[in-house]
Amino acid sequence: EDQVTQSPEALRLQEGESSSLNCSYTVSGLRGLFWYRQDPGKGPEFLFTLYSAGEEKEKERLKATLTKKESFLHITAPKPEDSATYLCAVQGAAGNKLTFGGGTRVLVKP
């Protein structure tokens, strides 16, 4: 059974204080690891897909990396508008099903 664990559960940052979120996973035959951003009361917004260990993707202040056991979402010099819950999900070999982690709530204070 695929499993995803995200840590920490919550993160409070000062504006400009860089940090990293962790997504540890076990999956049989990784087809893709997905990062989403979710604002309160809204649907998740797609950020990145990573397919193989060593791959990195960037978007503005966000950078996602992938190893064989975990993925990191690095937030560089965050701004208050980066406050959100960040969700990680994996897709294994069996079809399109995504298994989600519990998310990391990020609060960036000015």
Place this chain on the structure above:
Amino acid sequence: DGGITQSPKYLFRKEGQNVTLSCEQNLNHDAMYWYRQDPGQGLRLIYYSQIVNDFQKGDIAEGYSVSREKKESFPLTVTSAQKNPTAFYLCASSMRWGTSDEQYFGPGTRLTVT
């Protein structure tokens, strides 16, 4: 603008009543999904549809039913058999089944049953 719409945004029902949540997409995606999100928990898959006129149970299908009569529409019915229906429900779609295409989500429907 292409996207996924869910209605209504908020829904209140009395215990024992069935309720149907709407999900429409104009992205021309083959695959559609329903998830449930509870506070502090990850999304859990209720049902999915690979293509029109087909659907499969996900991890927590008990007490729910779906239909996929049109490519654009994938309504979810929460029946009175669902023991704890109060939750945030999210509909998603992806271009094709059997690929690693990303899933795109709608804005969600918050259901409260009292």
